[in-house]
Structure formats: C-alpha cells, structure tokens
Amino acid sequence: MTIDHIDIDSTLKNAAKLIAEDKGLSPATKSLLEVLVLIITLMVNRLNLNSKNSSKPPSTDPHRQKTSKKKKGNKAGGQTGHTGKTLEKVKNPDKVKVINVDRSELPPGEYTEAGHEIRQVFDIEISRIVTEYQAQVLKDAKGKRFTAPFPKGVTKAVQYGESIKAHSVYMSQFQLIPYDRVRDYFADQLGIPVSVGSIFNFNKEAFGLLEGFDDLVKKKLNSSSLVHADETGINVKGKRFWLHCASNSLWTHFFPHQKRGTDAMNAIGILPTFSGTLCHDHWKPYYKYDCTHALCNAHHLRELTRAWEQDNQSWAQKLIELLEEINKSVNGAGGKLESSDSKKYRIKYRKILKEAEKESPPPDEANRKGKRGRLKRTKSRNLLERLQNFEEDTLRFMEVEIVPFTNNLGENDIRMTKVQQKISGCFRSEEGAQFFCRIRSYISSCRKQDIPSTMAFAFLFKGELPDFRD
Secondary structure (H helix, E strand, C coil): CEECCEEHHHHHHHHHHHHHHCCCCCHHHHHHHHHHHHHHHHHHHHHCCCCCCCCCCHHHCCCCCCCCCCCCCCCCCCCCCCCCCCCCCCCCCCCCCCCCCCHHHCCCCCCCCCCCCCCCCCCCCCCCCCCCCCCCEEECCCCCEEECCCCCCCCCCCCCCHHHHHHHHHHHHHCCCCHHHHHHHHHHHHCCCCCHHHHHHHHHHHHHHCHHHHHHHHHHHHCCCEEEEEEEEEEECCEEEEEEEEECCCCEEEEEECCCCHHHHHHHCCHHHCCCEEEECCCHHHHHCCCEEEECHHHHHHHHHHHHHHHCCHHHHHHHHHHHHHHHHHHHCCCCCCHHHHHHHHHHHHHHHHHHHHHCCCCCHHHCCCCCCCCCCCHHHHHHHHHHHCHHHHCHHHCCCCCCCCCHHHHHHCHHHHHHHHHHCCECCHHHHHHHHHHHHHHHHHHHCCCCHHHHHHHHCCCCCCCCCC
C-alpha cells in the first residue's frame, strides 16, 4: 500500500526488522514497539477498505461519488421500442360531470347533439367513515328482551375498524413510519384520534394473527430445494441482537435473537432438518448443518479485491476475472454449464490457486517457537486456503441450475432492516423486534408472490391468509 508516495508495507516490514535485530532494546521496550507496529499495521489496513473490497456498506465509502451513465447521444425520455406506461381511461368512472356548451356564446344557428369529448382526472378522497350498527331489540309479553346479533368482530360500543388497523400496520411496519407520525397522519388527514398505544396494539394483534403463517413459512422453507441464509446486527433497547433471515424466491422468514450462531438457528427451527442447498457467506455455524452448501461469490470478489489492492496478490486479480467469466458463461448457458465446460473452468481455477502458493505461502513452521495450534496466517492466505478447501461450494453455481452466483437474495431481504434502524435507531423492546420480524416476513412473502401489501393486511384482519403459491 502506498500513501503520499510512501510504501507503507515496506516501511513497516523494515521497522519490524530493525526492532528484531536491535540487541540493545530491553524485552519490555521491544514488546511495546512490536505492539505499536501491529496497531499501525491494522489501522493502515483499514484505510483503503470500502464497499468493493470488504463488507462495508457503500454509504461509508470516503469521497463517494455516483457513477454517471455513459452518454449515448439519445434524447431524454423513453427510447424507440420502449414499452411505456401511462394512465389509461377506465370504463366505469366513479363520478361523471357533464359540461354543457354555453349556447349564448355561439354564433346564431341550429345545433344538434354530436356526442362528448371525454377527459378523466384521477384523484383520491381521504375521508373518515363511521358505521353505526343498530341492533333491533324485541320484547315479549313477559318483558324478555331479544337483540339482533351484531356482525362478527363488532364487540364494543365504539371501536376501530379493520381498515384503520390494516392501514396503521402497513404504515408502521412496511413504510417504517414511526408510531408518532402515524398518529399525526390519522389526526391531521382523517380526523381520527388514534393513540400510539392503539397502533402498538394493532401490531400486536397482527403478530398474533400471523402465528399460523409463521409455522407455514418455516415449513415451506424447510422443504424447499434452495434457501438463502444471512444475519445482521440490530439494536434492541441498546443491546446487540441478531436478525436471522432464511428465504427463497417465494418465502421469507425473519427472527430476532440474542445470539448469532447455532443456538439461534436451532431455536428458529428451519435449518436443523433442512436437506436442500443452503446459500450463505461462509459464516462457520452454517456448516454445522448437514445439507449441501453454496458460497456467496460476491463476498469472494470483495475479499479478492482487497487481496489485490492491499496485499498486491496478482493471483487474486486473475481469480476475479475467472469467476466473472464463469458467471457470464453460466448466464449465457441458461443457468448451468455442460460438464465439459465446467471441467475446463475447474482446471483453470485450480491452476490459479496453485500458482497463488508462491505469492501467499503458508507460515514457516520453523517460526513456531514452541507454540501449539495453527500458526497465524495473513488475510490473503486465509482466503486462499478457504477457496482451496471449499472449491465445490464455491463453484456449485456453475453445475447446479438452482444455485445462484451470489447470496444477494438473502442480503436484499434483510436490507430494509438497516433502513428501519436508521430511521428509529433501535427497537424499544424485544417484543417490538418480534412484531417487526414476523410482520415483515409476511409482507416480504406476499410481495414475492405478487400480493399487494394493502390487500395482504386486508386479508389478515379478516382472519384470513391470501392464496399463496407453493
């Protein structure tokens, strides 16, 4: 790494060499200097980390600039062949207003009706609807009263309807609007007093109604052929929790837990008996489960980029090009390569990693000095050994059609969690985190199956679930 024309790596190596060779330094001073060099090395290694060579999000990139699209000389707007979308007239408008010609402004003469020129305006009306149910009461000759039954769910003298409940849960859990602002919306736009406590209770009711869905989504994911898994840190009352996600193209399941590893995954109950292919980012606890594994190559590309940019490992650059070439070939072949093609790529893969042994050799056992266990390796060496040891899981995407190149689906599913944390900062209670996870699981699954969120909540508060695809 070079900063202001100074080769930092060479400078640090030279400093470490001088410290080791200086016989006049006391053991305490030498240890202190070695610690300082280590700290400086760690800090320098972080300087050039960004979203392209590490797991850091793009928002943390220094001097981040949006890449502008290449100008093609075309005019602004839709291009030739583009299928445009615009408002279309409806056959049955809600209101019809006939505009008659002011005949007093017409020149003298006789006129006959020739039809109408039609224009439609799409708009909305936000209004409160209060429905009063009057249950008839009959009394017989003995004074015994008989009252007509109220509709199901109408149990109080005054209560909120299903639409208000669905609307408030939609805004708080899907649009991620804080409770206070949801309350203000109902008060300002609809003239309906809805307290923060009521909004909390609506979410709690939705959580309870989704208990059956929670069991359903676990069952569907457990029996599927491919599952994406990922986890991310969340803040619950100032404490670190973990949001675990298991998903595929039709179903999503979120769950909050105090732990990140197998204790949490076992408590969720999806992975312990899963027998399909699990796509993940090589988080070690995932390998505790007896299933087929597929590794995320987006993570590999970022780590290889770091090895190339910071450790000057030329093999890393070659492997980046090879993985991208394989991915392009797989997409061109419809998701799966012929065995002859995959064999050729596998040979190239192994050749690059074999050559990498020269650039990134294992640590010298002669420097063990009585230590037991595995000697410390550089990040590049660790990556190299992982790519060697987990070749099958790394390249599974080129031979199994359902296995993708990356774990992007799993990462995209948990992305809105980070948005929620940016907006609210944290979950105020563990119960609130549970509400969010179960309701977001429902919303995400519905959207994957082309069921609008508003319709999904309308079904929910009627005590029903939409017709899901298998």
